[in-house]
């Protein structure tokens with residue numbers, strides 16, 4: 001079982017979409033049973049909320065239904081997940097602040113766009129204060145990045161026990 005956590009600021013725009021896209025790709029590939037997938041926000045501003053209506057509408061137009069509810073990132077996530085993928089540098093730093101020292105089985109923290117072949121390591125731009133174009137741009141970035149992420153994980157996990 002590989003455990004993946006997507007993290008942004010509010011957990012209502014970028015990370016729930018990354019979660020939904022990745023779960024969709026797992027279903028299509030018949031690999032859902034091999035993964036635990038979740039998302040979280042470095043803030044608790046929107047705790048308990050569904051994804052932003054603009055994110056949900058854009059995702060639905062692209063064939064993805066988002067059902068997750070916002071929850072704050074917690075220190076225990078370092079133990080409960082193997083890989084934490086942050087949407088931007090600010091999320092990355094905020095997650096790293098919580099990283100426990102000298103504990104075994106600690107999640108690796110990476111940037112989501114380390115898996116974007118078009119712009120490695122860049123930020124996934126925050127669409128919250130922008131228009132519809134921003135939401136489609138985020139969708140395209142996360143669609144590419146989650147494709148590459150799955151290829152990477154399936155390529156590197158073929159020798160591990162499930």
Ligand code: 4NP
Nearest residue numbers: 008009010011012013014128
């Ligand atoms: P997210 O977008 O981090 O992709 O979920 C945001 C959502 C809400 C806020 C900022 C970013 N906010 O300031 O409330």
